[in-house]
Amino acid sequence: xxxxCGCNITPGNRHLVEEGGKHEHTxxxxxxxxxxxxxxxxxxHQAAHNRExxxxxxxxxxxxMSSPGxxxxxxxxxxxDAFRNKYRIGVIEGDxxxxxxxxxxxxxxxxxxxxxxxxxxxxxAHMIHDALHQxxxxxxxxxxxxxxxxxxxxxxxDLGQHRNVTLLSVTEGDxxxxxxxxxxxxxxxxxITKSDLLAVLDEFDPNxxxxxxxxxxxxxxxxxxxxxxxxxxxxxxxWLEEQMAEQSARRREGKTATPxxxxxxQHLHAHG
Numbered sequence: 001x002x003x004x005c006g007c008n009i010t011p012g013n014r015h016l017v018e019e020g021g022k023h024e025h026t027x028x029x030x031x032x033x034x035x036x037x038x039x040x041x042x043x044x045h046q047a048a049h050n051r052e053x054x055x056x057x058x059x060x061x062x063x064x065m066s067s068p069g070x071x072x073x074x075x076x077x078x079x080x081d082a083f084r085n086k087y088r089i090g091v092i093e094g095d096x097x098x099x100x101x102x103x104x105x106x107x108x109x110x111x112x113x114x115x116x117x118x119x120x121x122x123x124x125a126h127m128i129h130d131a132l133h134q135x136x137x138x139x140x141x142x143x144x145x146x147x148x149x150x151x152x153x154x155x156x157x158d159l160g161q162h163r164n165v166t167l168l169s170v171t172e173g174d175x176x177x178x179x180x181x182x183x184x185x186x187x188x189x190x191x192i193t194k195s196d197l198l199a200v201l202d203e204f205d206p207n208x209x210x211x212x213x214x215x216x217x218x219x220x221x222x223x224x225x226x227x228x229x230x231x232x233x234x235x236x237x238x239w240l241e242e243q244m245a246e247q248s249a250r251r252r253e254g255k256t257a258t259p260x261x262x263x264x265x266q267h268l269h270a271h272g
Contacts, residue, residue: 046125050160057137066167068149071193078227090140122153155186163188170204177212196226
């Protein structure tokens with residue numbers, strides 16, 4: 001499935017499977033599975049290199065994942081406003097087309113690099129590596145990676161980030177964690193967004209949504225937030241400050257942090 005939709009072969013790793021590439025692509029089924037497994041291995045190798053790069057520059061990298069329209073960019077705008085005088089923020093934006101989101105972030109005076117993925121429905125570590133050539137990490141404290149809107153594939157690929165955040169909008173169903181468990185199992189923090197709309201979307205029950213997350217044996221914090229009204233953002237901002245403190249402590253000890261990568265998602269991509 002994933003090989004058919006094109007999400008394994010991305011602009012970042014295409015050179016590995018093109019003619020003459022390290023893992024030249026083939027239509028033979030058995031070898032195709034081997035190629036996909038090799039691509040995941042190459043991705044993980046590149047991700048580790050990216051993470052070393054972040055650590056060396058004392059940068060905390062956060063990967064934001066969600067379906068399209070959940071409010072990732074609006075959340076970033078509010079976070080930038082709140083931390084403007086405290087932390088230096090940079091953003092990598094991932095979309096199939098356009099620079100719309102990157103332009104919104106740049107309008108806040110924050111450096112943003114847009115990655116357009118074409119047909120690929122997620123970012124990979126090679127794309128992030130290429131984007132980093134356009135960023136000065138010495139001038140950044142927190143790097144946010146806004147992944148492509150998709151509730152499946154982004155959870156299966158390590159980008160080199162330290163933490164994953166999954167957003168669930170109240171405009172979606174409160175059973176989304178049960179329907180799309182992979183991306184919620186990969187979360188270090190779950191944000192239920194657009195809470196200001198609950199007055200008109202009363203069929204969404206935040207307690208049911210959190211219970212659906214807990215049924216997945218996920219212990220990550222679940223916060224109800226509205227980037228528009230500001231309600232609940234203090235919990236999100238406090239969590240980020242905790243992550244910054246933990247990252248600083250890790251670096252003093254020469255350690256790092258790796259995100260949760262859902263093993264079932266990787267299996268689907270390697271054998272899909």
